[in-house]
Amino acid sequence: MSAFVTLSSGQRMPMVGLGTWKSSPGQVKQAVLAALDCGYRHVDCAAAYSNEQEALRREEVFITSKLWNTKHDPGDVEEACRTSLAHLGLSYLDLYLMHWPMAFQRGKELMPRREDGSICYSDTHYRDTWAAMESLVDKGLVKAVGLSNFNARQTDDIIRMARHKPVVNQCIHLCLRSVAVCVTAYSPLGSGDRPWASPDEPSLLQDPQLGVIAQTYQKTPAQLILRWHVQRGVVCIPKSVTPERIKQNLQVFDFSLSEDDMKLIESFNRNKRFIVPAVKGDVDELIQTAGSQDGRVDDV
Numbered sequence: 001m002s003a004f005v006t007l008s009s010g011q012r013m014p015m016v017g018l019g020t021w022k023s024s025p026g027q028v029k030q031a032v033l034a035a036l037d038c039g040y041r042h043v044d045c046a047a048a049y050s051n052e053q054e055a056l057r058r059e060e061v062f063i064t065s066k067l068w069n070t071k072h073d074p075g076d077v078e079e080a081c082r083t084s085l086a087h088l089g090l091s092y093l094d095l096y097l098m099h100w101p102m103a104f105q106r107g108k109e110l111m112p113r114r115e116d117g118s119i120c121y122s123d124t125h126y127r128d129t130w131a132a133m134e135s136l137v138d139k140g141l142v143k144a145v146g147l148s149n150f151n152a153r154q155t156d157d158i159i160r161m162a163r164h165k166p167v168v169n170q171c172i173h174l175c176l177r178s179v180a181v182c183v184t185a186y187s188p189l190g191s192g193d194r195p196w197a198s199p200d201e202p203s204l205l206q207d208p209q210l211g212v213i214a215q216t217y218q219k220t221p222a223q224l225i226l227r228w229h230v231q232r233g234v235v236c237i238p239k240s241v242t243p244e245r246i247k248q249n250l251q252v253f254d255f256s257l258s259e260d261d262m263k264l265i266e267s268f269n270r271n272k273r274f275i276v277p278a279v280k281g282d283v284d285e286l287i288q289t290a291g292s293q294d295g296r297v298d299d300v
């Protein structure tokens with residue numbers, strides 16, 4: 001059974017949840033059932049994963065979903081949330097995140113593009129989107145709201161203006177902890193199955209140094225990495241569709257890492273960003289907009 005973190009909203013969030021990004025429709029339902037069977041009580045979903053219809057139909061589990069970039073217009077936010085609720089068969093979400101700080105052009109396309117292939121952004125500012133998300137809390141559709149892929153400055157910006165403070169910022173696996181907002185690490189295992197992974201890039205789970213440390217604890221490299229996260233207070237959502245791995249990924253509360261090993265693993269930080277929300281061609285554009293600026297909108 002997973003340990004919990006208490007969010008600033010007072011909610012208790014299990015520190016290990018099942019990730020569903022990249023789990024194909026047809027696989028995700030079995031994965032969720034396997035996870036619930038072995039004790040998971042936290043599932044991470046998103047409209048953009050296009051598999052929410054299968055992800056879950058149970059209310060006793062901590063469920064996160066995410067507002068996609070094409071739904072940032074304040075007039076679209078409630079409908080987008082209601083669509084996720086309908087897909088999941090739920091009456092409320094425990095947590096609803098803004099998936100990225102930048103807005104895309106409204107509409108049905110997940111990745112709206114111009115003829116030249118570039119992404120069509122919209123000028124909607126994340127602060128206006130946030131205000132619309134806060135209304136979802138007022139209406140009881142979500143218990144809490146949070147952020148994903150926001151940098152520290154953007155997070156502070158939201159904290160300053162928020163009526164309902166963000167309780168979580170979900171970011172890439174080796175991100176630093178930010179003040180007052182719980183961090184959830186997505187792709188904690190290095191996301192080797194992401195569609196744009198290049199075959200010659202080093203695999204986190206095959207790292208020989210990690211393998212050696214893992215052996216000393218009689219754990220797998222995946223368990224070592226997950227333990228490192230939870231031991232520093234970071235929630236993680238490893239994705240797997242393999243029952244044995246799903247089970248293994250929750251077995252990280254029966255050992256602890258020495259201070260030296262914690263530091264050693266910390267030193268592996270390569271300052272490299274592995275994840276972007278689209279295919280390879282979008283990488284630079286999205287990193288530029290998500291990582292440092294506010295998309296197409298001027299900063300204050």
Ligand code: A2P
Pocket residue numbers: 019186187188189190191192193205220222223237238239240241242245246248249
């Ligand atoms: P699979 O889903 O086929 O079991 P991340 O959470 O960083 O996105 O990583 C997901 C990838 O890691 C998937 O390819 C998943 O494979 C694999 N994976 C998940 N858990 C483990 C584990 N315990 N050992 C090895 N690979 C794992």
